[in-house]
Amino acid sequence: MKNALLALCLASLPIAASAKPENYKIDTSSSKATWEGSKLVGKHDGELKVKGGELLVEKGAIVGGNVDIDMDSLTNKDLTDPDSNSKLVTHLKSPDFFSVKDHPVSSLKITKVEKKDGKTMVTGDLTIKGISKPVTFPVDVKSDKKGVKAKGEMTVDRTLYDIKFRSLKFFSDIGDKVINDTFKVGFDVAASK
Secondary structure, eight states: OHHHHHHHHHHHSOOOOOOOOEEEEEOGGGOEEEEEEEETTEEEEEEEEEEEEEEEEETTEEEEEEEEEEGGGOOOSSOOSHHHHHHHHHHHHSTTTTOTTTOOEEEEEEEEEEEETTEEEEEEEEEETTEEEEEEEEEEEEEOSSOEEEEEEEEEEGGGGTOOTTOTTTOSSOGGGOEEEEEEEEEEEEEEO
8 A cells, every 4th residue: 555655646746857958059150160281391271161050968068969161161371372372272172182162061960979088079970072981089068058169179081081182092102292191170169049
């Protein structure tokens, strides 16, 4: 009798709703991506515009989402000569590199977020030139009542995305014209409800 009464009392208690992730829309005017590529005799860097996307947020933490990058917005910041700058940007947008005409958007789809050694580690599918490969990288996340901000940097092997120009993996006789196979992509993303 006591067990039946206890069960009846417990059944009448309200059940707490479990928290569900909320969609936070990325603010494209407050978000940006950066890039840095290096070669045997120097390096170049620049920026890209965030085209859109959303972050899934639960209890102030990112649990998923996607970010789209406008590849046609690619700029260079280190070359001050306008002709050299334009030549580099045009070449980076060409089929030798990002084939921007055929692939105007690159994206990251977040598939997992976990704490590891005190850091927030994001795993996702990075798509460049229509090719998707998994990436994992650390992210700093800050949240408040207004929204959430995420900042991080990943190292990308360009050869996995069919970007072979002056890669030592594919061309052994290019001397000091070698371009490193990896490049860095940084981002600073803000999102709100």
